[in-house]
Amino acid sequence: MKEYAYFPGCSLEKMAVSYHLSALETTKKLGIKLKELEDWNCCGATTYFYIDELLAYTLCARNLAIAEKTGLDIVAPCSACYKNMYFTAAHLKKDVDLAEHVNFALEEDDLHYNGGVNIKHLMEVFAQDVSAEEIKAQVTHPLEGIRVAPYYGCQIVRPQKEKEDVEQPQFFEGILSAIGATPVNYPLKMRCCGGSLIISSRTAALGMVRNLLQCAVDAQATVIATACPMCQVNLECYQQQVNQEFGTNFSFPVLYFTQLIGLAFGIPQKKLGIGKEFISIAPSLLRAGQSND
Amino acid sequence: MTDTLSFSQEISNLLYATEGQPIRTCIQCGTCSGTCPVAGYMDYTPRQMIAMINAGLKEQVLESNTFWYCASCYHCTVRCPQEINITELMYALKRYSIWKGQHKEGLIGPTFSEAFVKMIVRGGRSFEPVLAPSYIFSFNLRGILQEVTNATELLLKGRLPVIPARIKRIESFKRMIGRIIPMGGLE
Numbered sequence: 001m002k003e004y005a006y007f008p009g010c011s012l013e014k015m016a017v018s019y020h021l022s023a024l025e026t027t028k029k030l031g032i033k034l035k036e037l038e039d040w041n042c043c044g045a046t047t048y049f050y051i052d053e054l055l056a057y058t059l060c061a062r063n064l065a066i067a068e069k070t071g072l073d074i075v076a077p078c079s080a081c082y083k084n085m086y087f088t089a090a091h092l093k094k095d096v097d098l099a100e101h102v103n104f105a106l107e108e109d110d111l112h113y114n115g116g117v118n119i120k121h122l123m124e125v126f127a128q129d130v131s132a133e134e135i136k137a138q139v140t141h142p143l144e145g146i147r148v149a150p151y152y153g154c155q156i157v158r159p160q161k162e163k164e165d166v167e168q169p170q171f172f173e174g175i176l177s178a179i180g181a182t183p184v185n186y187p188l189k190m191r192c193c194g195g196s197l198i199i200s201s202r203t204a205a206l207g208m209v210r211n212l213l214q215c216a217v218d219a220q221a222t223v224i225a226t227a228c229p230m231c232q233v234n235l236e237c238y239q240q241q242v243n244q245e246f247g248t249n250f251s252f253p254v255l256y257f258t259q260l261i262g263l264a265f266g267i268p269q270k271k272l273g274i275g276k277e278f279i280s281i282a283p284s285l286l287r288a289g290q291s292n293d
Numbered sequence: 294m295t296d297t298l299s300f301s302q303e304i305s306n307l308l309y310a311t312e313g314q315p316i317r318t319c320i321q322c323g324t325c326s327g328t329c330p331v332a333g334y335m336d337y338t339p340r341q342m343i344a345m346i347n348a349g350l351k352e353q354v355l356e357s358n359t360f361w362y363c364a365s366c367y368h369c370t371v372r373c374p375q376e377i378n379i380t381e382l383m384y385a386l387k388r389y390s391i392w393k394g395q396h397k398e399g400l401i402g403p404t405f406s407e408a409f410v411k412m413i414v415r416g417g418r419s420f421e422p423v424l425a426p427s428y429i430f431s432f433n434l435r436g437i438l439q440e441v442t443n444a445t446e447l448l449l450k451g452r453l454p455v456i457p458a459r460i461k462r463i464e465s466f467k468r469m470i471g472r473i474i475p476m477g478g479l480e
Contacts, residue, residue, distance in 0.1 A: 010419035105472040158367035192366030204334040
């Protein structure tokens, strides 16, 4: 059985609780254990880095040090948490002075980070650590005929880590195909949802969300699948505001990719957090992933 | 030899801590501006911003909304042919502007990010409702109503936290932060 140190991040506690529930349910089916990191703290989103870099690295390093004690790799479902922890670990490995300074602060919490933790996004677990065959083996209700827009967003693939494809990755499409869905050609799949600009620069963010929604409509998708709580909230919960701002009439469902996998695995809707959306899901999708609850 | 650093040297120094090439290597190709999804809302595009820094136009740079409108999507950064980390440059400008206490009037970004960091320092985790006062009064009436509607809907769907989350070892956590930033500045 594969086991990971699971870093849910603040959003998954409430705002994105459906992502949390469906992540746990779907990984369990695949024989993967997500063990929540003990007493984890906020990863800092983007804002720590606006105030102080060293503080930002230290707060991420605290989580890395706690994970290191378990000997497990970290899995983060949120793209921002993932990016922050991944690059903090990379910087600490390269820069011994930075690591020394950060460890000096960690001493106050009886922690020390030696640089031995790998960080993965939850989607990487499905795309790399599990084979498509293993996923297919669990599918009882293939999402046949369901056209899904694979929305990667930003920080799952950017900044670039090594030589991976940052322009036209296909791993999200691969997962969707494995559960019987049809990944559509979604030209804006790598474009930003606006992130925290939804608070700080509302007009700009609503414009970005409008473009993403329109693109999904044009691609004749049934649903947009996301891998980040920020993307889900911006794309789904602010559709009314987009409609007010631009005179549009969007009512487009946006689900977490793990919810789609869960439907295909025949997991009851409630266990996947379905029902907490602002915009209800197309009946065709629920029929495809029919589950008796 | 001059005693004081030029603006462009100051900003470049802030960037040397990160990877990526110095901004003086910019060839002004405009790939960043063409890629940026927010460029249309910025006072100056990312390309212009780099040219302005290199020309030493400090006041105009600090008074612009450009770097506060960066959503940190790194799209420019992965495409820059000179491998300049433009997103990190925007972060550096944010820190510089907070440090100098100088930014364009009416921006939400600076007050919001300070409120966010103070919240984390107090409890170790994010609790969205305490952040609302840092931005809601900057919204117009429609914006306020939109925000209230959304919060109500989230609450009804069980998606809005009502009890502030807090980590267990908060005291040692605060001492840890105290070794980085004097707490007087954040409490």
